[in-house]
Amino acid sequence: MEIRYSTHPDHAKTFNTEEIRKHYLIEELFVPGEIKLVYSMEDRTITGGITPINEMISLEGYDQIKAAYFLERREVGIFNVGGSGKVIVDGEIYEMENKDCLYVGLGKKELLFSSDSNENPAKYYLFSAPAHKEYPTQQVAFKDIEGERLGSLENANDRVIRRMIHNEGIQSCQVVMGMTQLNTGSVWNSMPTHTHDRRMEVYLYIELDENARMFHMMGEPTETRHIVMKNEQAVISPPWSIHCGTATSNYTFIWAMAGENKTYNDMDQVAMDQLR
Ligand SMILES: O=C(O)C(=O)C[C@H](O)C(=O)CO
Ligand SMILES: [Zn+2]
DSSP states (O other): OEEEOOOOHHHHTTOOHHHHHHHHEEOOOOOTTOEEEEEETGGGEEEEEEOOOSSOEEEOOOGGGTOSSGGGSEEEEEEEOSSOEEEEETTEEEEEOTTOEEEEOTTOOOEEEEESOSSSOOOEEEEEEEOSSOOOOEEEOGGGOOOEEESOTTTTOOEEEEEEESTTSBOOSSOEEEEEEEOTTOOEESOSOEEOTTEEEEEEEESOOTTOOEEEEEEOTTSOEEEEEOTTOEEEEOTTSEEEEEESSOOEEEEEEEESOOOTTOOEEOOGGGOO
8 A cells, every 4th residue: 555645734835746646646547467555644545446357356454554354443435437347345236337436434344356257347435534433334326316417518528516425415524425426528627726724635637538638637726736537547636636627528527525525516716806
């Protein structure tokens, strides 16, 4: 498990391109047959990818979290961004189609991940945070969430947001997760932009063409920087940072938050004339 430390906004202002990428960008999450995990000191979250090939992969405890099993003191939200597969939670089988979401709470001991085919393997995206209470394991199929239309084609941000793990959906201690899909011709996400000092956030960009690139914006509103990203890469946003972006084609992204509270709408909007 890779460790990323928290960064102070004054320090972040001094980062060159390589440094900003090293601290915030998660370049590779889905490696066939492997588990990739990144522990961030921002709200002690773990962002990861599991891509089972040939055999099941078991998610276990790690020395870095001094846990006998992964969910000993944590909860996890899981999205499948690949082909169909199965997640087995303490013997209970959950069929996971593309974009389906599963929440597994504190205390579950055995977590097994499999793909239905090696040609089109499942790709499980994980986001985990410390938990103080056990909430039931719950699954939601992508097709069963209607979504809410945001933005407009005129502003190149016509998109549909689906909230899966949140106050009015799957219950959790800290984790809030959902998926936003940009419609054809729209490229801007999360604009006007915002911060939420109470929660960190991670964006995983998916369904971006191979040769397309995402220009993800971050930093304090008056000190913005960008990171150029490819498909299936994730980016850590510290609580003080804006997080929004534009790409050279449309795409989908999974947003995941953890921190002080789970109130989705309590974000602090940034006025356009504040941005620098
Ligand atoms: O399209 C959007 O706007 C988003 O999906 C915004 C994220 O959900 C977010 O940043 C929540 O804080
Ligand atoms: Zn946000």
